[in-house]
Amino acid sequence: MKKLCIILCCLFVACSNKINEDFSINYQDMHTTTEKFIVVYNANGAYGTTPIDINTYNYNDTVTVMPNTNLSKEGFIFIGWSFCSDCAQNILKPGYTFTITSSTILYACFTNEPVYSVTYCALDADSGYPPIDPNYYISGEKAYIKANTGNLTKAGYRFSGWCHQPSQTIYQPGQYITVENADIQLHAHFIPKPLTVTYRPNGANSGVVPYDGLFYDEGDTVTIAQNTGNLAIINMDGVSYCFDYWVDSSGNIYYPGCTHTMHTSLVLDACYRPYRVGDTGPAGGIVFYIKDDYSDSWRYLEAMCEDVLQTGIVWEEQIASGQYRQTGATAVEIGAGLPNTQLCIQVLGEGNYAAKVCSTISAGNYFDWHLPSKDELNILYQNKAMIGNFTSYNYWSSSESTTSKAWCQNLSTGSQNTQYKNNTYRVRAIRRF
Known part of the structure; x- marks a missing residue:
């Protein structure tokens, strides 16, 4: 501590002729590697409290210049710190760094000349935020370009620097731009990434x-x-x-x-x-049946992965109490689901019933979904684990058994039976290709 006090009383300050974002103090004195150095901030005639750097530094350590706390000078604007009390050169902005080689005094610098700012803009970046330069500059000063610390990004593009619009010059972080009697605005610049x-x-x-x-x-x-x-x-x-x-x-x-x-x-x-059974079909359903050969314009059946409705629906709405229409959709074999559905709609017309709701589906941008026949529904049951999302309720087939009843199947037990058409059961649509 005694040694540090002696150093404070004997500070030697050298004014460098060169300014950069990383400043070095040039001096001729020799120091041992164990000697410690300090940095003292001097108000240089201003009012307020000076920053206090509590650190001690080794030879060649990097020092980051502190911001102005609340120093002020009437009629003047703070512009940085200098190694020289006359602030004739080497203005260090807060955040700049220098390499220390002896204990150092930094003097507050003020000006009553016009001052200018440097602003960074995101422009058309998708995300991130631009850096902020809080410093003021007088004409002729060099402003060092900041890094893309806010991680500005643009999809499909690479950040390539900061563009000064009037000159269309691209500046890289660490370079400098000279302030010349005007504020400076720098826009984030992106170039397309080259690979696709x-x-x-x-x-x-x-x-x-x-x-x-x-x-x-x-x-x-x-x-x-x-x-x-x-x-x-x-x-x-x-x-x-x-x-x-x-x-x-x-x-x-x-x-x-x-x-x-x-x-x-x-x-x-x-x-x-x-295609194999279990594959995703062209309409996004699950392929659950493949016949031996292509005939009648199809070979494969795919089923939707969800029920058409989350509630039950009637096979046919009654004309009057206990009265139904005969549709003729009595075929039960595999491949009969589509013609059965078409017959039902031809006879029953508009309405809210099983065959109709299946025919209105456009999943996968296909419009040929239909209600499965009795045997097709049984194949669905045999592959229910693969297709998924079945409930334990009865499901309607498109196969009519009598004027008042149609075939359904319990997808929990597999049992098939006939039920009155006005019962509400689940439906699962299929299509063929």
Whole structure:
């Protein structure tokens, strides 16, 4: 402590001829590596309280210049600190740094000349915030460019510096701009990242190819797209094909959901395989039946993954008490669901009943959903765990048994029976392709 007091009484200040964001004090005295240095802030004739730096420093340590606490001088504006009391040069702004080589006095500097500010703007950034420069500058001073500390970002673009609009000059953090009798506004500048990912349908005649509109830098990580648009090849020589994975021109396989480190732009083609039971169908349902051959314009059946309604619905609304219409939709075999549904609607017309609500579905942008026949409903029951989201209630089929009754099935026990058409049971729509 005694040594520090002696140093305080014998401070030597050298005024450097060079200013930078990292200032060095040049001196000729030799110091031992164990000697400690301090920084003292001097009001230099101003009123108020000076900042107090409680730190002690080793030789060549970095010192961060403190802000003005509340020093003021009537008719003058605070502009920084200087190694010299006349503030003729080397104005250090709060937040600047210098390398200490001896104990140092920093003098408060004020001016009655016009002062100017430097403002940073986010412009068209998507997120983050621009840095703030709280300092004032006189004409001829150098303002050092701040880093993108607020992490301004723009999707598909890379931050490339700060643009001074009048000159269209791009400044990088750490560089400086000279203040010349005007405020300065700097806008965040972005450039497109150079790498892209393109997905191609590769012969699909159903569904929509994913689109990646982002741009990537080398080394960025990209997640390979899922088949969100249900790409498929429907009925190629009697066989339909579902999406399997993506492949590049070199034959490298890219599985949906996996990550890839970008080195070059990617062009990925969809690859397909024949549909299997359990696959997602072209309309987003679950494939639950495949017949041996393509005939009558179909080979596969897919079912919705949810009930059409979260409540029950009648098979037919009564004309009067105990009176129903005969629809002729009596077929029960696999493949009969669509013609049964069409017959029901032809006879029953408008209304709120099982066949009608199934026919109005447009899931997956397909409009051929229908109520399953008795045997199709039984196949649904056999695959209920795979399809999912069934309740323990009865479900209507499209198969009529008599004028007043139709076939239904309990999806908990599997039992099939006939019930009066005005009973309200659940419905699950299917379609064929």
